[in-house]
Amino acid sequence: MVVLVDSYTSGKYLPPEFSALGADLVHVQSTSEFMSSMPTPDLSPYRAALVHEDIDKTLAQLEEYAPLCVMAGQEPGVLLADRLAERLGLPTNGTAQSEARRDKYRMGEALRAAGLHCADQFKSGDPAALVAWAEHRGEYPVVVKPLNSAASDGVYVCRDAEEVRATALRIREARTIYGDTNTEVLVQSYLQGPEYVVDMVSYAGQRYVCGVWEYHKRLLPGGRNIYDREHLLGADEGPAPELIAYVEQALDALGVRFGPTHAEVIVTPHGPALVEVGTRIAGNMHPGFHDRCTGGNQATLTALAYLAPGQFIGTYAGRRYAKRREAVCCTTSTTLSGVVDAIDQNAVDELAVLPTVDRFDMKIAPGGVIRPTVDLYSSTLRIFMSGASMADIDRDHQQIEQIKDRVYLIREQEDE
Numbered sequence: 001m002v003v004l005v006d007s008y009t010s011g012k013y014l015p016p017e018f019s020a021l022g023a024d025l026v027h028v029q030s031t032s033e034f035m036s037s038m039p040t041p042d043l044s045p046y047r048a049a050l051v052h053e054d055i056d057k058t059l060a061q062l063e064e065y066a067p068l069c070v071m072a073g074q075e076p077g078v079l080l081a082d083r084l085a086e087r088l089g090l091p092t093n094g095t096a097q098s099e100a101r102r103d104k105y106r107m108g109e110a111l112r113a114a115g116l117h118c119a120d121q122f123k124s125g126d127p128a129a130l131v132a133w134a135e136h137r138g139e140y141p142v143v144v145k146p147l148n149s150a151a152s153d154g155v156y157v158c159r160d161a162e163e164v165r166a167t168a169l170r171i172r173e174a175r176t177i178y179g180d181t182n183t184e185v186l187v188q189s190y191l192q193g194p195e196y197v198v199d200m201v202s203y204a205g206q207r208y209v210c211g212v213w214e215y216h217k218r219l220l221p222g223g224r225n226i227y228d229r230e231h232l233l234g235a236d237e238g239p240a241p242e243l244i245a246y247v248e249q250a251l252d253a254l255g256v257r258f259g260p261t262h263a264e265v266i267v268t269p270h271g272p273a274l275v276e277v278g279t280r281i282a283g284n285m286h287p288g289f290h291d292r293c294t295g296g297n298q299a300t301l302t303a304l305a306y307l308a309p310g311q312f313i314g315t316y317a318g319r320r321y322a323k324r325r326e327a328v329c330c331t332t333s334t335t336l337s338g339v340v341d342a343i344d345q346n347a348v349d350e351l352a353v354l355p356t357v358d359r360f361d362m363k364i365a366p367g368g369v370i371r372p373t374v375d376l377y378s379s380t381l382r383i384f385m386s387g388a389s390m391a392d393i394d395r396d397h398q399q400i401e402q403i404k405d406r407v408y409l410i411r412e413q414e415d416e
Contacts, residue, residue, distance in 0.1 A: 001023065001024050001025070001026060001047075001065045001066060001067045001068060002018045002023045002024070002025050002026070002067060002068060002069055002070075002071075002303075002306065002307075003025070003026045003027075003028060003062060003065075003067045003069070003070040003071070003081075003084070004025060004026075004027055004028070004046075004071060004072075004073040004077075005027075005028045005029075005030055005052075005070065005071070005072050005073060005077030005080050005081040005084070006028070006029065006030050006035075006041075006072060006073050006074050006075075006076045006077030006080075007027060007041045007073025007074060007077075008035065008038040008039070008041055008073065008074040008076070009038055009039070009074055009283060010074065010280075010281050010282065010283050010284075010285040010299075011041065011072075011073030011074040011077075011280070011281070012041065012042060013281070013285055013286070013287055013299040014073060014281070014299050014302065014303065015045035015046070016045070016287075016299075017287070017299045017300045017302070017303035018303045018306075018307065019045060020303070021303050021304065021307045021308065022307070023068070023303070023307060024047045024065075025045055025046045025047060026046055026047060026048045026049075026050065026062065026065055026067065027041065027043055027046040027048070027049045027050065027073075028050045028051075028052055028058065028062075028070075028077070028080065028081075028084070029049065029050065029051045029052060030052050030076060030077055030079075030080045031052075031076075031179070032051060032053070035076065035177070035178055035179060036179075037177040037178070037179075037377060038074075038177070038377075041073070047065075048065070050062075052080060055083060055084075055087070058084065059084065059087055059088065062084065062088065063088070067088065067090065068090070068306065068307065069085070069090050069091060069306040069307075070084045070085040070088060070090055070092070071085070071258075071259050071302075071306070072259075072279060072280050073280070074280050075102075075178075075278050075280055076178045077280075078098065078101060078102055078278075078279055078280065079098050079099075079102060082094060082095050082098040082101075083095055083098075091203070091204070091258045091306065092258060093255055093256050093257055093258055093259070093279060094255060096255060097110065097254055097255035100254055100255075101254055101255075101256070101277070101278075101279050102148055103147050103148055104145070104146075104147050104148070104186055104276055105121060105123045105147055105184075105186050107254065107274070107276060107277070108121050108188070108274070109121075110253050110254055111250055111253050111254075111274055113253070114249065114250075114252070114253035116246070116249055116250060116253060116274070117268070117270055117271050117272065117273045118273050118274055119143075119188040119189045119191055119273060120137065120188065120189040121186060121187065121188040121189070122186075122187050123147065123184050123185065123186045123187070124184060124185065125172070125183055125184045125185070127164075127165045127168035127169050127172070127185070128165070130144070130164055130165075130168045130185060130187045131161045131164050131165050131168075133187055134158075134161060134164050134187055135161055137189070139189065140158070140159050140160060140190075141157045141158055141159045141190045142157075142158050142164060142187050142188065142189060142190055143155065143156070143157055143158070143187070143188045143189075143190055143191075144156050144158050144164055144167040144168060144171065144185060144186070144187050144188075145171070145185070145186055145188075146171055146176050146182050146185065146186070147182070147184055147185070147186050148176060148178070148180055154170075154171050154174060154176065154182070154375075155375075157190065157219060164187065168185045168187075171185045172185060177377060191266040191268050191273050191275070192266075192268055192269070193266045193267045193268045193269065194214060194215070194266070194267055195214070195215040195217070195264060195265070195266045195267075195275065196212060196213065196214050196215065196233075196239065196240075196243055196264070196265050196266075196267065197211075197212065197213040197214075197215065197230060197262065197263065197264055197265075197282065197284075198211075198212050198243050198244060198247040198263045198265060199211045199212075199213075199260070199261070199262055199263075199281075199282045199298055200247065200251070200260070200261050200263075201259070201260050201261075201298055201301040201302050201305055201312075201316075202251065202256060202257055202258055202259060202260075202261065202305070203257075203258060203305040203306070203309050203312050203313060203317070204257060204258070204309070204313070205252075205257040206313050206317035206318065207248065207251070207317065207318070208296075208301060208312075208316035208317060208318075208319055208320070208321075209235060209244055209319070209320040209321060210260075210282075210290070210294065210296060210297065210298050210301065210321055211232060211282075211290065211294050211321055212232070212233045212235065212237075212240040212243055212244065213230040213231060213232055213233065213284070213329070214230060214231055214233060215227070215230050215264075216228045216229050216230065216231070218333075220374070226333055226373055226374065226375065226376075226379070227331040227333075227376055227379065228330070228331065228333070229328050229329060229330040229331065229397070230284060230328065230329050231326070231327065231328045231329075231390070231393075232293060232294065232323055232326070232327040232328070233323070234323040235320040235321055235322070235323065237323075239267050239272070242267075242271070242272060243265055243267070243272055244320070246265060246271070246272040246274075247261075247263045247265065247272075247274075247277070250263065250274050250277060251263075251277070254277065256277075256279060258305075258306075259279055259280075259302060259305075259306075260279070260280060260281040260282075260298045260301075260302045261277055261278065261279055261280075262277065262278045262280060262281065262282040262283070263276075263277040263278075264276055264277070281298040281299055281302065282298060283376070284329040284382070284384075285297065285298055285299060286359065286384055287299050287300055288359075289327070289358050289359065289384045289386070292324065292325070292358070292386065293323070293324055293325055293327035293386050294321040294322065294323060294324065294327075295321055295322050295324060296316075296321060301316060304316075325386050325387065325388065326386060326387050326388065326389060326390050326392075326393055327384075327385065327386045328384075328385040328386070328393050328397070329382065329383070329384055329385075330381075330382070330383040330384075330385060330397060330400060331376065331379045331381070331382055331383075332379060332380050332381040332382075332383065332400065332401075332404040333373035333379055333380070334370060334372065334373050334379075334380050334404070334405055335372050335373075336370050336371075336372070336405060336408070336410060337370065337371050337372060337410075337412075338369070338370055338410035338411055338412050339367070339368070339369055339370070339410060339411055339412075340364050340365065340366050340367065340368050340369070340370055340408045340409070340410055341366060341409045341410060341411050342366050342409045343362065343366065343407060343408065343409070344406055344407055344408070344409050346406075347403050347406040347407045348362075348407060350399075350403050351381075351383070351400065351403055351407070354396040354399055354400070355387065355392065355396060356385045356386060356387035356392050356393045356395075356396045357383060357384070357385055357396060357400075358384040358385060358386050359383075359384050360381055360382060360383040360384065361381065361382045361383075362380075362381060362407065363379060363380055363381060363382065364380060364408060370408055370410055380404060380407070380408065381404060381407065383400060385397070
C-alpha cells in the first residue's frame with residue numbers, strides 16, 4: 001500500500017507506476033477542499049481517498065492500510081507527507097528540515113549554512129523594510145516573491161525601490177496558488193545567468209540523475225519572467241556535471257534522502273546558485289516521453305525506489321540518464337482573454353502532424369477562462385517535442401507560435 005498526498009498536476013503519473021509494480025494506493029487530501037488553482041486529481045486509481053483534518057485521526061486511518069510509504073504527489077503535500085511518514089516509521093526525509101524544503105527563505109539559509117553559493121536575501125512583512133534592504137544593498141534588479149508558492153506565482157523582477165514597494169504590497173494582498181496568505185515577502189539578489197533544471201530520484205541518500213534541462217524564459221514588461229521552453233542537455237554536456245554536483249550538495253544540505261526532486265539552478269559568474277528545489281516529480285513529466293528521450297523517467301523510478309529499493313540501488317544509484325534524442329518541453333503563452341467556448345479541431349490537427357511534436361496537453365477546457373500569461377498556471381498548452389536535431393524542433397516551434405492562439409475559440413468574459 002502506497003499513500004500519496006495531494007496528487008495534483010504531474011502527480012497523476014505516479015499511481016500507474018506504483019500499480020504496475022503491484023501496489024494499491026490511498027490518497028490523502030491535505031485541505032478540506034481541493035485547491036481551485038489546479039485541476040482536481042483523478043481519484044479513481046485509489047482504494048480510498050481521505051481528507052486530512054487532524055494528524056492523529058489521519059494516522060489512525062492510514063495504520064489500517066499498513067502503508068509501505070507515504071510521499072507527496074505534488075508540492076502542497078510535502079509537509080504533511082513528511083509528518084505522516086515520520087510518525088508511521090516509514091522511509092522519509094523527516095520533519096526536522098521540512099520547512100526549509102518549502103519556505104524559500106529557509107531553503108536559502110540552509111544552503112548558506114552549508115557553504116553553498118546562493119542569492120542574498122531578506123524577508124519581512126513590511127514593504128518599507130524590504131525597500132530599505134534593497135536600497136542598502138544598492139544593486140538592482142532584485143527579485144521579489146512569496147515565501148511558499150510555485151510555478152513562478154507572484155515572482156517579479158524589480159528594477160527600483162518603487163517597484164519593490166508596489167510588488168511587496170501586491171503579494172501581501174494576494175494568496176498563493178495553494179490558497180495560503182502571504183504574511184511575509186521575500187526579496188533576493190538577482191541571479192544573472194542561464195537557468196537549468198536538475199531532476200533526481202533518491203533512496204537512502206543514493207541518487208539517480210533523471211535529466212538536466214535548460215530553461216528559456218521571457219521577461220515581460222511588468223517584471224514577470226514566464227516560461228517559454230526547456231531543452232534537454234546530455235549528462236556530460238556543458239554545465240551539466242557542475243550542476244549535478246551542486247544539486248547533490250544542496251539536497252544533502254536540505255536533508256533530502258528519499259524520493260523525487262526537481263531543482264532549479266542558475267549558473268552565475270560565481271558558479272551555480274539554487275533558485276529552489278521541490279521534493280516532488282517535475283512539472284514537465286510525461287513517462288513515455290522521458291523514456292524515449294532519456295531512457296527513464298521520475299515517476300517509474302520513484303515507484304521502483306520505494307517498492308524495490310535493492311533493485312533501484314543496484315541498477316540506478318550513482319548513475320545518470322543517457323540522452324537519446326533532442327527533446328524540448330514547450331509551454332505556450334497568450335495575450336488572449338475570455339471564456340473558452342470550444343476547441344478548434346483544425347488547429348489541434350495542425351499541431352498533431354508537426355513531425356517533432358510527441359504529444360501535447362491542452363490546459364484549458366471548454367467553459368474555462370483564458371487570460372494573458374503571467375506564470376505557469378496561466379499558460380495555455382504544454383507540448384512535448386523530440387527529434388534528430390534542434391533545427392527540426394526549432395522549425396516546428398515556429399509553427400507552434402503561429403497556431404497556438406487558434407486552438408481555443410473564445411468569447412469575451414461577461415462582467416459579474
